[in-house]
Amino acid sequence: MDSKQTASGTTNTYTLVAKIKPGELENLRRVAAVAKEGGWGAGSDILGILHFERFFIIDDKYLVFTSDFDGDDDSYLSDFYSMEITPGPTFGLFNAAWKYTEGWPPPGDRDAFVKFWKDNKVEELLTYSYYPGATAKEVRKALRLQKAFQSVLDEPGAAEALQHPALKALLAEAAD
Secondary structure, three states: OOOEEEOOOEEEEEEEEEEOOOOOOHHHHHHHHHHHHOOHHHHOOOOOOOEEEEEEEEEEEEEEEEEEEOOOOHHHHHHHHHHOOOOOOOOHHHHHHHOOOOOOOOOOOOHHHHHHHHHHHOOOOOOOOOOOOOHHHEEEEHHHHHHHHHHHOOOHHHHHHHHHHHHHHHHHHHHO
């Protein structure tokens, strides 16, 4: 059970775990603090496939990254590698954290990057999705639609315009 079918593919999870190098825990915590202040995750928004991503530390010994994303592992790893080597909003973000773990490859070595991710992947045992079959793009679109519809409802005169029978199902769902 490591994926959920979506209209445009598969939603998967990825969990990456690596041992933190001796003496590097505080450096890693500093990187996390800077990332929190600097709009963490904004670069990943560019991909448009991520539902969630999280970093955490277990027992001050292991760095863990987990994410839910649309698509397959190989495409996902290619996307992350491209984010790491292409100057832009995420340039070097993963390298800034993972360089404090054992086995992290030097920048610019795509094969070693992919190997690290595959060698340190933890397979999930079970997954539950509250919204199975929905891609990250579809969820974001639904939220934008809801906001736009609410702005219509807030307009003076909307009640009269919304009396059309074709809008009955939409209004019933909005009332929920």
